[in-house]
Amino acid sequence: MNAVDSSPQTRELSIWSVIGLTRHETEEWSRLRGLQYAQLAKVARARLLTQAMAALMTILLFTPVVGYGLIAGWLGALCGSLTYTTRTDWALGDTDQRAMTRQEFWRQALGTVINALVWSVPVVAFAPHAMIHLRFELWTVLAMLMTVSAVMLPTVPLATLLFSGIVGGASVAQFAFGGQPGMAVVSTLFVVSVGVGTISASRLFLMSRLAAERVNEGREVVRLLLREFDEDDANWLWLTDPQRRVRQVSRRFAEALGLAPEQIEGESLIKLISGPHDPNQPADPSLHALSERMKSRESFANLLVRVTVGGQPRWWELTATVRTDEDGKFLGYRGVASDVTDERETTQKITWLAKYDTLTGLPNRMMVTDALGDAVEAAVRGNYPCAFLMMDLDRFKAVNDTQGHPVGDQLLAAVAERLMALMDENALCGRLGGDEFCVVIRDASQKGYVGRLSRDIIASLSAPYHIGNHVLSIGASVGSALGPRDGSTVEEIMHNADFALYRAKQGGRGRHCAFDEGLHVETRARREMEVALRQAIENGELELAFQPEVNAGNDRIICLEALLRWNTREHGQLSPGRFLSLAEESRLILPIGEWVLEEACRLAAQWPANLRVAVNISGRQLLDPHFIDHVVKALSVSTLAPQRLVLEVRESAFQRDAGSVRAMLERVVALGCTVTLDDFGSGPSALTHLCELRYAGLKLDRGLIKGAAAGNPESVAMIRAAVALADNLEMTVTAKGVESETDLDVATGLGCGRIQGSCYGSPMRLSEVEQLFGRTEVLPQPGPDEAIVAV
Structure with missing residues (x-):
């Protein structure tokens, strides 16, 4: 059986839908099926009387032929089947008020089958022993039962089809095997005619019921809508005559205009909603559009009109249909209106916010x-x-x-x-x-x-x-x-x-x-470099170099600073000064910085246990809410102890959002990592940063060392002040850019405890760092901040 209609809203009901054998019954179908089967209770007595008359005729015909015993047994079976079917039919009397269940559907079908089988007994057991005219008379009785079933039960086609199919089929078989093929054909045609007529009558019943249901639903919808309009203060009905004058004024329409109903009745709609008009000012375009629509006598929907109520401008939304009489004569308009002033103002505000800056306008x-x-x-x-x-x-x-x-x-x-x-x-x-x-x-x-x-x-x-x-x-x-x-x-x-x-x-x-063109060439070059920089990590073009930072007192290496290098295919190795500013502007510093952090930790984990690694961190990285996650990941994947990771921060990192940067650095310190202030002395607010965070140390800007070596008194004073402040705050001081013996003497003479520069070693490749470890001797146990590598 193929799937059939799942909803009674279909225009042409299939046979399976009519007889109730749809594969997917919905609640709507169950309700409609209940309307069909509720008719059974109404005709139950008439069916009993019809079957009693047919049984009496059958008894009179066959008692002389088959005897009282067989007739009595058959009569008992017939009474039992009628008792079962009658109780089942009466139980379905209220299904027009509720949904019918599938169990009830099949219980009624079972009763019909039992009753049909009982009526097949005379055909199979009585007729073969009787004369031919008795067989014809029995067929007449059975044909009468099938006809009555089709007439009385047009709403329950399955019952008629089952009864006619079983009883009629038995009769056709009896005529065919009894040597009466003509009667077999006639019986077959009769049974088919009963079935076709039953289905047609049932389909008409269902279609009429569906139409009635839809009409009732439509009336209910109209009733609900009218009640909604009557209860909803945001909408009101209005009515005009052919001259566009308001008629039958509703209470809310009068309230919306701020007038009494008697002041509105018979007045022009346009005049009422336009308010006092200045002849020197043009009418609002929305009112003109409404007037033109009404002049042309055409319906309109959701027409936005600017009205004046109590001297204040408002916005109404009007929808109206044309009223005509039976002859098509124009009678005016019937419509609904609502005040949408608040919604319009909200929409305008949202539109303004989408296009304008809220602070400056x-x-x-x-x-x-x-x-x-x-x-x-x-x-x-x-x-x-x-x-x-x-x-x-x-x-x-x-x-x-x-x-x-x-x-x-x-x-x-x-x-x-x-x-x-x-x-x-x-x-x-x-x-x-x-x-x-x-x-x-x-x-x-x-x-x-x-x-x-x-x-x-x-x-x-x-x-x-x-x-x-x-x-x-x-x-x-x-x-x-x-x-x-x-x-x-x-x-x-x-x-x-x-x-x-x-x-x-x-x-x-x-x-x-x-x-200009010169900038155009430079811009194109920067764009090309930006594209290449985006692919640098994937192509394995980035690598780290390391420059040692040593203890000025014993020349032991304390830390190795990781310095980024880019080995391009076209331009060879590029220093950070060539591409870091571009990385900052394009936000590529975030993925690059994450790679540097992970790579530095991975390599440092293979170095001597007390040797630290320093990584430069940009301000944009510190403003990234995921930066702390990157630090945790780098440490956990490499198994590097947090105390061995030094993060170097320049003063420029605080220019964007100093509060957020400090908060991120405090989280880093809480992990156990070390934070130092790099390029100290290069900005005007250098000293203020030292009091805002627990720095482990500071690195002097290389310009201070060069200035002091050249005899600049300001540079000397700055270095001395930084060293004195660092001693009080228990911080270390590192002199950067120490390239000569003179630089070294100045740095150590002014109290710098750590030195970094080409005087002790230029940036080295990883292979050179590993060779450095291999050729150094193991010295006595160093302090907690020193490595076991000496230069």
Whole structure:
């Protein structure tokens, strides 16, 4: 049996659906099946009377032929089957109020089969012993039973089909084997006709029931909708006549307009919702659209209209259908309305937030990108250049760190106001994020326009700001690129303007730099290098070199600093100065730094147990929330003791977010690792960092040693102050860049306890480090911070 309809919503019911033998019954089908079988209880008495009359006729026909004993047995079986089927049918009398179960369905079918088998007994057991005319008379009685079943039970086709199939089949067989083929054919045609008629009648019943159910459901839906409108304060019904005058005013419609129903009845809908009209002002376009729709007598849906209620503007959403009479004459409109003012304001706010910066009110990155895209398309069509200016505030981070974020936010808002004052219809300024701002110039064909605007911006933003009780001074640098000359896409133009800004800041800040062919060549080279750098780890092009740091008192190696080298296929070995800044800008420093950390720990785990390894960490790494996980992974995979890992941090790492950097370093120290402050003395706030974290030591900037060796008194004073402060804070001091005996004498004479530089060893490859271990002798047991390797 094939799968059939699973829902009574089908337009043409299959035979299996009609007789109830669908493979997948749903709750909806069970309910409909209950409507069919509830009819059995209503005709139960009539069926009993019909079968009693048929039984009486059968007894009168065959008692003289087969005797009282066989007739009595058959009659008893018939009474038993009728008792079972009648009880089953009466139990189904309430299925029109509930879903019918499959067990009830099959129980009724079983009763029908039993009753049909009982009626087959006279055909099989009585008729062969009787005369031919008795056989015909018995067939007449059975045909009458099958006909009555088809007429009385059109809603239960399976019962009729089972009864007719069994009893009719027995009769056909009796005629065929009794030498009466003509009657066998006639009987067959009769049984088939009964079956076809039964299925057709049952299908009509089901279809009519389905139609009635759908009509009832539709009426219920309409009733619920009307009740919902009656209970929902957000919607109301309205009605107009052919002249667009309001009729049958509902209570909520009057409340929405703030008027009494009698004030509304008979008034023009347009006049009511438009409010007092100033003849010198044009009507709102939404009201004009509503008027045109109603003039054209066409239905409309979800029409947004600006209305005036109590002198205040509101937004309504109107939906209406045309009313006509039986002859199609226009009678007016019937509609529903709802106040969507709050939803519209929320949508407008979300749209504004998606396009504008909340702090400054300037267009954000998304809107700037769209504006630049439009400008590039217009420039290509009009064959003139557009321009993009990117600017960065100088010294803003210092203001943010010293004065706090609230003052910094007020400063950004003041910067936005000054930028807006410089804009005209040809220029759009925006904020990209942080202290980065930009300007989109739609038409940059006027000679010198970009340069003049850039100079005006720098001059305006560099003037002092009065924020509360503070007088703040910052500056600005500007980089510009022209489209489509410097890039055919938005991304290229923005990237090139950013690179021009980078060059402007490198050139001394407070200046404008325009992107040109020279920068184009450099940019292309940087992009190529960036692509190559991304593949460097996978291609195995990165390696580590190591430079020793020794104890100035006994020349023992205390630590080896890991230094990154890049062995490119095209340019050979590159020093970090060639590519680390690019790695920082492109965020490649994160995967590269993770590799350096893991590789340094792996190699150091094979060195003497007291020898430490130092790894330089960038500020961007320390702002990565997963950095601590990378440290834990590197230590656990290599099995290196945390005390043997030294992380060196430069002062520049604190410029972005000093608080987050300190918090990350505190977590590193909690693991047991050592943190030192590298390049001490290279920044203006060097001494402040020493009091904010438990550093194990500091490394002096190589410029201090060179200055002291040259007799610079400031350098000497700085070194002495650093050594004295380090002694009080129980920190070590390392002199970097010690390359000569003079440098060494100065460093040791000023109190530096550790030395690093070519005087004791230049950066070495791993193979040279391993040879160093092999040719050194084992010295007496070193201190806790010393290795057993001597130079």
